[in-house]
Amino acid sequence: MAGGELYMAAPTAIGLVYWGRKALDIPTRLPQWDRWLTRLWRPAIGITGLGLLVGGPVLDWLDNMFLAFVLGIGIGIGWKLRAYRPALWLAVALVPGTILLVVEMLVRPFNKNFENGPVDNIEGLAFLWLGVFLLIARNQAKAITAEVEARRAAEQEQSTLETQSETLEYEVGQRTAALARQTDELRATLAELQATQGQLIQSEKMASLGELTAGIAHEIQNPLNFVNNFADVSVELVAELAEERASPTRDHTLEAELLADLKQNLQRIAQHGGRAAGIVRGMLEHSRASTGERQPTDVNALADEYLRLAYHGLRAKAKTFNATLQPALAPGLPLVEAMPGDLGRVLLNLFTNAFYAVQKRQQTGELGYAPTVSVRTALVGDRVEIQVRDNGTGMSPEVQARIFQPFFTTKPSGEGTGLGLSLSHDIIEQGHGGTLSVESQPSQGTTFTILLPA
Amino acid sequence: MKILVVDDEPDVRLLFEQRFRREIRSGEFAFSFAYSGEEALAFLRDHPSEVVLILSDINMPGMSGLELLRHVKQDPLPPPPPLVMMLTAYGDTETHNQAMQLGANDFLTKPVDFAALKVKLHAIPSL
Numbered sequence: 192m193a194g195g196e197l198y199m200a201a202p203t204a205i206g207l208v209y210w211g212r213k214a215l216d217i218p219t220r221l222p223q224w225d226r227w228l229t230r231l232w233r234p235a236i237g238i239t240g241l242g243l244l245v246g247g248p249v250l251d252w253l254d255n256m257f258l259a260f261v262l263g264i265g266i267g268i269g270w271k272l273r274a275y276r277p278a279l280w281l282a283v284a285l286v287p288g289t290i291l292l293v294v295e296m297l298v299r300p301f302n303k304n305f306e307n308g309p310v311d312n313i314e315g316l317a318f319l320w321l322g323v324f325l326l327i328a329r330n331q332a333k334a335i336t337a338e339v340e341a342r343r344a345a346e347q348e349q350s351t352l353e354t355q356s357e358t359l360e361y362e363v364g365q366r367t368a369a370l371a372r373q374t375d376e377l378r379a380t381l382a383e384l385q386a387t388q389g390q391l392i393q394s395e396k397m398a399s400l401g402e403l404t405a406g407i408a409h410e411i412q413n414p415l416n417f418v419n420n421f422a423d424v425s426v427e428l429v430a431e432l433a434e435e436r437a438s439p440t441r442d443h444t445l446e447a448e449l450l451a452d453l454k455q456n457l458q459r460i461a462q463h464g465g466r467a468a469g470i471v472r473g474m475l476e477h478s479r480a481s482t483g484e485r486q487p488t489d490v491n492a493l494a495d496e497y498l499r500l501a502y503h504g505l506r507a508k509a510k511t512f513n514a515t516l517q518p519a520l521a522p523g524l525p526l527v528e529a530m531p532g533d534l535g536r537v538l539l540n541l542f543t544n545a546f547y548a549v550q551k552r553q554q555t556g557e558l559g560y561a562p563t564v565s566v567r568t569a570l571v572g573d574r575v576e577i578q579v580r581d582n583g584t585g586m587s588p589e590v591q592a593r594i595f596q597p598f599f600t601t602k603p604s605g606e607g608t609g610l611g612l613s614l615s616h617d618i619i620e621q622g623h624g625g626t627l628s629v630e631s632q633p634s635q636g637t638t639f640t641i642l643l644p645a
Numbered sequence: 646m647k648i649l650v651v652d653d654e655p656d657v658r659l660l661f662e663q664r665f666r667r668e669i670r671s672g673e674f675a676f677s678f679a680y681s682g683e684e685a686l687a688f689l690r691d692h693p694s695e696v697v698l699i700l701s702d703i704n705m706p707g708m709s710g711l712e713l714l715r716h717v718k719q720d721p722l723p724p725p726p727p728l729v730m731m732l733t734a735y736g737d738t739e740t741h742n743q744a745m746q747l748g749a750n751d752f753l754t755k756p757v758d759f760a761a762l763k764v765k766l767h768a769i770p771s772l
Contacts, residue, residue, distance in 0.1 A: 409734055409735075412734055412755070412756075413654065413734070413755075415756075416755055416756040416757075417654075417656055417660070419756060420660050420664070420756070420757075420759070421659075421660065423759075424660065424663045424664055427663075428663070452663060455659070456659075456663070459656060459659065463656075506704060506735070507735070511711070511739070511740065511743065513704075513705075513706075513707075513708075513709040513712075514706070515706050515707050516706050561707075
């Protein structure tokens with residue numbers, strides 16, 4: 192770089208500055224330094240301009256020293272940014288050339304021939320060094336860039352995954368909430384259905400009680416009439432007795448007869464009063480919601496009572512209807528652990544159906560038809576059997592298959608709820624651990640059989 | 646005067662025997678009892694021309710009082726034909742009309758007013 196050259200060192204230095212700023216991303220990493228670096232073009236233009244205008248070795252020297260100064264700054268920056276490996280390698284790459292340049296510039300004023308000989312070789316080595324380390328720096332920069340890229344891609348992927356997982360979580364949350372809502376709704380519906388079922392059972396009970404009312408009234412009126420009549424006649428007997436005792440000719444035989452009659456009447460009053468009380472008790476038991484408590488129950492008494500109640504219930508509605516009742520109750524039947532109210536409802540239901548069936552058959556005007564409803568109890572092994580039989584219209588196999596289904600009825604609408612046999616079936620099988628079965632022949636009759644564990 | 650009382654309640658016998666004990670003692674009335682329609686018809690066959698009055702319940706298992714009434718009025722029984730009074734707890738018009746159509750001589754509702762019944766029985770000309 193002798194005198195009379197083109198003063199290209201300063202412009203080269205500026206070019207290096209701009210390349211370096213970009214390569215090391217100095218505006219972001221060292222913004223304060225960058226502010227100075229961007230102003231370096233001013234002295235560079237000054238030196239080059241003066242060099243072209245005036246020329247001379249001094250300006251040539253300044254020109255080269257400017258380059259050395261810039262390179263020094265480059266080393267400084269590289270060192271400062273040594274955490275970023277390519278910057279360090281850049282600094283390392285620049286060190287020999289810079290030192291060489293500075294030494295050359297410091298020596299030049301004293302030795303004009305310094306450029307020749309071994310110096311050229313050293314310069315060559317310095318360039319080689321520069322080239323090798325720049326290459327290293329570049330490769331490392333590339334590797335780092337690739338790594339950063341990879342990391343960014345990974346981060347992006349992760350963020351995508353996170354977004355997706357968030358979306359998924361949100362959707363799962365939504366779905367869970369929807370399911371919870373549905374569950375709540377179902378639970379509410381179930382509770383409602385259970386309440387409705389309870390009401391249906393209660394209203395079925397009340398409906399059968401309504402059917403019973405007339406029968407009950409009749410059944411109570413009969414014993415009540417006896418109570419009244421025997422009481423009345425007893426008053427007459429007492430009057431006659433008093434009359435007899437006041438008479439001067441007392442008839443002791445007649446007095447004894449009257450007393451015996453009185454005693455008998457009082458016994459009849461107690462007996463018929465008890466009968467009426469039993470009916471009222473049965474009615475209360477029937478209407479009461481089942482307590483679910485079993486108690487030793489006289490099946491015979493229950494069957495007899497409800498057979499009469501059902502009969503008179505129907506009689507109250509169809510006044511001219513008449514049927515033969517055939518109770519065949521096994522004596523000495525063991526008591527059954529049962530809920531008398533519930534079991535009574537089942538019997539009432541079976542009897543009511545039986546009377547309905549014989550009434551229907553009678554209405555066909557069949558000659559010589561004698562409507563008959565019988566109830567038979569028996570001990571079968573360790574079980575108590577109750578059979579309710581009628582010689583009514585009977586049922587086809589299709590109807591038989593469905594009679595225990597809820598809401599199935601063969602009665603005209605408004606006459607039957609379709610719940611009677613369904614509830615009866617539940618009461619016997621679930622409530623008592625027994626069985627309720629049916630046998631029927633169309634135009635012959637029907638038999639319902641209850642088997643209860645004794 | 647022979648009266649046949651037909652009712653499925655056995656205690657009716659005790660009641661009539663006590664209510665009419667003076668009449669029975671004096672021999673004014675004689676009561677017989679049947680506990681079903683069938684039994685009543687058998688009694689009528691076995692005791693021809695004895696019964697002057699039948700007092701029958703309507704609601705009985707087996708043959709009802711109305712059927713008994715029909716038999717008495719339609720079957721050829723040895724004369725004289727007995728009078729028939731129906732007694733029922735169901736004093737509705739339908740049953741009343743049916744009884745009257747079948748030729749019932751009277752229709753009384755339960756509970757029986759024995760004082761009124763006595764008056765009616767005394768009014769029947771003794772044979």
